[in-house]
Amino acid sequence: MKKAVVLYSGGLDSTTCMAIARAEGFAPYALSFAYGQRHAVELEKARLYAPQVGAVDHMVVDIDLRKMGGSALTAEIDVPKHGESDAAIPITYVPARNTIFLSFALGWAEVLGATDIYIGVNALDYSGYPDCRPAFIEAFEQTANLATRAGVEEGAPYRIHAPLIDLTKAQIIQCGLDLGVDYRLTHSCYDPADDGTSCGGCDSCLLRLKGFAEAGISDPVAYTSRQI
């Protein structure tokens, strides 16, 4: 069975992405990052859920993006509730995050002898993030094929798979359900309560709840308060 590195946060998108990698015949190697995120509960849940959702192995790489500052997800800035920010690029954007994550995925893939990397980026729901667009994914794929031993010796075998890139959240959920994903084993909230319950009010919760509503399905995770 061919190996693939799957960028995995424990969230809805990356869990669906892992199911797609499995359905496409790959043994998924899940890669998460401890990057000083405020929502450390995300990482705890990722450690718990990874084997349950089919990861063959799960590596958590420690990197400290806090030193760089520049984002509400890592710095001491309040996470805005929906509608509080009009910026074209959200304040929760982390500088170069997907470039950094894909670089580590590339390194691990090279060590594993894998040439396939899955990333659950989405151009529709996250249109404000420059590193969620198809042109970025294509440019990184080209870089990967020039950066590596296999790229030199085997003629550009690396593929960056972004199977969710053109899907709506409802379509992602429907796709995951078709593949048997149990969405109880996912976590999306940027600002959860101490017990891990999702807030229901941050952009990530709202996108998720809207997706389930549009898919005509009830979201199985618990919320402190739901606006949808």
Add this chain to the structure above:
Amino acid sequence: MKKAVVLYSGGLDSTTCMAIARAEGFAPYALSFAYGQRHAVELEKARLYAPQVGAVDHMVVDIDLRKMGGSALTAEIDVPKHGESDAAIPITYVPARNTIFLSFALGWAEVLGATDIYIGVNALDYSGYPDCRPAFIEAFEQTANLATRAGVEEGAPYRIHAPLIDLTKAQIIQCGLDLGVDYRLTHSCYDPADDGTSCGGCDSCLLRLKGFAEAGISDPVAYTSRQI
């Protein structure tokens, strides 16, 4: 004065690169990595030397490449002395290292409002490393311009400068001396003695000593034993 992020190891090449960035009118922000390298003395020296060689600021990012394995520089494999390995790509190659380093440089540049990144890669002396070639640098520059806020809003302003890429080691040293670099404030050895003295036998020492010999200049750092 415009800012530039300079990838900085404390070695001969990156120190020369920093001098070039300064000569080209940039205020250099030095970026180093604690990546589980065996030669931790390199990092100590980088911390000591960075302000002395003109860095405005110096950030050391902790990343743990050891978890990935795959290289003599980070794993428990002996560093080969010169001539011990015939592999086209040296065993000291770290998977995706320059991709990872440039990704962090990109993130810091974005936070600083800088669009210039300097990297001291060299295609001649390190021809076995895929991520030291001009095609890789160009591909990463394109990725950087697609990955970032400034790339989206200002039309591809990022530049990855690799001013040493076509120079011989002797030319690098001559260039640095012309710019006033004090090479006592650099460290190159992969396998130094406990007191930091360079071994004189690893590939990095041999390249350095050969470069000084070809430049007709005596290397000012101390060696345990010199073959050149």
